Amino acid sequence: MISRKLIRTDLNLLVALQILLEERNVTRAAERLSVSQPALSKTLQKLRDSFDDELFTRTAHGLVPTPRAEELANDLPSLLEKVEQVLGNEGFDPLTFNGAFKLLLPPILSEALLPGLMAELSEIAPAVQIITAEVAPNYQEQLKKGEADFAAFVALDTERDILAEPIATIAPRCYMRTDHPLVTKEMSLQDFLAYPHLRLYIPGLTRENTSMVDDVLGQYGVHRTIALETTQFAAAVGVLCRTDSLLVANAGFEAGGLYRERITGQEMPAELQRMIRNSHSGNRGKMSLMRHTRTSRSTPHQWMRALLMKQLTLPGETVEPATPLQPLNQAIS
Secondary structure (H helix, E strand, C coil), X not given: CCCHHHHHCCHHHHHXXXXXXXXXXXXXXXXXXXXXXXXXXXXHHHHHHHHCCCCEEEECCEEEECHHHHXXXXXXXXXXXXXXXXXXXXXXXXXXXXXXXXXXXXXHHHHHHHHHHHHHHHHHCCCCEEEEECCCCCHHHHHHHCCCCEEEEECCCCCCCEEEEECCXXXXXXXXXXXXXXXXXXXXXXXXXXCCEEEECCCCCCHXXXXXHHHHHHHCCCCCCEEEEECCHHHHHHHHHHCCCEEEEEHHHHHHCCCCCCEEEECCCHHHHHHHHHCCCCCCCCEEEEEEHHXXXXXXXXXXXXXXXXXXXXXXXXXXXXXXXXXXXXXXX
């Protein structure tokens, strides 16, 4: 039976409370709610009257939730998800859906993901907008606040309300310019080590979590010469085309065919592949697609999640589950 208190309650107050809990700042919360600060202050007073609690105290650093508000912060996200599901998820059709998704992606992964994703969206969901940005140190906070919908990153230490789904592993390949001396021969480990290398990395991660090849080689007392470290795949391709350098990278970007006429990929040396298989290093993280629990029951977000995971796996490739021996960040060499 629905109580009189629930009948008298404006559910918009709960939405405002959730935004205030996320922002801890009246100005930013008002901007997200598209209301003035005085209007939001009146809403906050209504919330205080409804819950018979101050809910927040003002400090020089923003709003600090009371214990009662902290309790509500645990329950509100799942409650609002259910309300949103009842109001808007039924009848979801990608073809007519008009919305935007913000993705936080390392530059390396953007090369592999975006061409295929945008091509598919143009066919099945032409009104969907994709906004991308690089992964910042506070990416989990951005997911919590709704400032981003998905983040692809190495899930080293995720908070309780962040869902992390490992991205399938694709074996790396060794890339070089199309007229490189190694193009016409089967590459040995000695060949591999004889040339300078380019190394791609993701900002914000330690070397132990970004350099699978060097980690494995180091266990055998072998090292390669690194001529350039960069986060930018396109820049690395430009260097490959004008030097004898080699680049170890995930094969995912090849599906787009953007560099087919400029560089070519070969299998890693058989000896190095054996070294990788025999490696027992457990210090490397796993690349995962992350999202906040708030979106776990949102049909549009679940649809986009499935589409992203599909595009992050090469069609026609044999994909192995993630294991400590084969980290998901094999796009980073």
